[in-house]
Amino acid sequence: MRYGRVVKYRRREADARIARALGVMGGVVLEGPRACGKTSTGSHHARSAVRLDESRSVAELAELDPTGLLEGETPRLIDEWQLTPSLWNVIRHEVDRRQAPGQFILSGSATPTDDVRRHSGAGRFARIRMRPMSIHERGRSTAAVSLAALGDEPLTGVRSDLTYQDLAVEAVRGGWPALIDASASDAREFTASYLQDLMATDLRLATGVRHDPVRVGRLLASLARTIGTEVTTASLAADVAADGAAVDRDTVRRYLDALTRVFVVDEQPAWAVSLRSRTRLRQQPKMHLADPSLACAALRLTPARLAGDPEYFGQVFESMAVADLRASIESWGGQVHHYRDSTGLEVDAILELDDGGWAACEVKLGASRVEAAEAALLRLRERVDVGRTGRPRFLAVITGTEHGYTLPSGVHVLPLGALAP
Structure with missing residues (x-):
């Protein structure tokens, strides 16, 4: 092949x-x-x-x-x-x-x-x-919106060529340079082999320790199911111990550390920011894999099966968007965080820019949740002490839809397939 x-x-x-x-x-x-x-x-x-x-x-x-x-x-x-x-x-x-x-x-x-x-x-x-290629780096984006130039100005003429099914294919194929023109079936074989090599060889070469490949596989499947969430070590340990044998949190932590050392586990840290209120911030990181295609591989998903599960596809799509934002923002010297506070307000991606500015993005696969995402972004703007942080450069909802536009509130709606650095 x-x-x-x-x-x-x-x-x-x-x-x-x-x-x-x-x-x-x-x-x-x-x-x-x-x-x-x-x-x-x-x-x-x-x-x-x-x-x-x-x-x-x-x-x-x-x-x-x-x-x-x-x-x-x-x-x-x-x-x-x-x-x-x-x-x-x-x-x-x-x-x-x-x-x-x-x-x-x-x-x-x-x-x-x-x-x-x-x-x-x-x-x-x-x-x-460095991370696997973003949608833009793969040549799949129309590049209608530059994140570096994005501000308060209304958007016009923004369009993505990627359909819902196209995005499922991109998720399963991933951003691996060797798979730019590969079919979905070839890509699935590549990522399955990638995980096998990881469990059998890569971790041992990186750490000098032979980790149980069966349990590492269960951990990867657990991380895949909870991709883009604030999963706890305790819940991961429960999944790894699915065969009835006890697995303590320290063992899971060692596995996670080993996967982090080979850059397969990719944490998205929580945002530390001054708030106007006494609301407490939550500091648990979100857990991602190096590429969402590895999550699809760990769960043996085809593009059709992924597309047929919109709820889980929404999780995978959020991880895709965060990976693409990281590729752009980190190339400028910035960072991507997430926000969650004790009232339950969550925002998927906070972009800390290299000049000290910031922006915020919610990620929603379909158009039906844009209104709720807009409300969350506006609540965040009200809670942040802008006297210290400055006003956000922009607020945006990143979607899997075809068209981009600006809502009356000033919040942008941006198709992932239209983004450029």
Whole structure:
């Protein structure tokens, strides 16, 4: 079987940030899940490269002659550098010695084990998180709305080409560069294999510990069912122990930590903000997977089965939207949070922008819930102490519908298939 392959480099939303960082920092560390495109992107910005996973001899050379391995035109890509963690200090010292920006690009699909001898790299490296491709990066968006330019002005002529069924296909196929042109059936085989490799090999290589693949699989299925929610460790432990054997929270936490180290579990933190009232904020993060396609794979969903379950598809769609927002906002140096307070008010995505501004988005798959989403956004604006935070740059409901427009309240309705950075 052949998967779709990217022959020509596809522009990534992280490209501009990588270029900026290489102009001022000694190096850039590209982090993210396996197969999300780190090597292609690193190669695009590099003038020479070495892959530590290419052969055993290369890995041995990294141990025996690390300084020689670093010789080459700059920026020099060191791919899968975490396979030889001792390189970190060597590269750090080499950056200090050269005293020039743009020397190295390090890419890796796992975080090495903690080592007290390994310096943080502060002041020398910029860490940039890469994720699977957004709808825009895949070339599926009409790009009618630029998030960077969005403000209070009313929207006109906004349209998405993606139907409800198209969005289900995109959810199951995911944003993996190798699957850009793949069929849904080929994509399902790819993601199923991805999860099998993760459970059997990737976690052991990243942590040095063999985790029970059956229980890891149950944990992934539990995370898939609750994707985009504030699931507790206790409820996850109950799911993992479905065979009757006791599983404590500490074991589940170790599994989660291992999945986080290979960038498969992706937490969306709660927003810490000053409120006008004495309402208490809830601080539990929402849990996402690296790509919603992994949730579909863990539950063995086809596009038709996903489309036939609008309630669960709504959860998956929210995770798709959050992933796309992260790809755009993080490329500017911003972050994406969520909001929930003790009164039950929830907002799906709070965008903290690089200039200190903020915006808020609710995510609703269908048009029937736009009114409720609008009301939640307006209540949030009333509760936030705008004297400290400033007024929101914009309020928006991201939908799976065809048309975009602006409501009389000023809240925008934005189809996911019309967004651009």
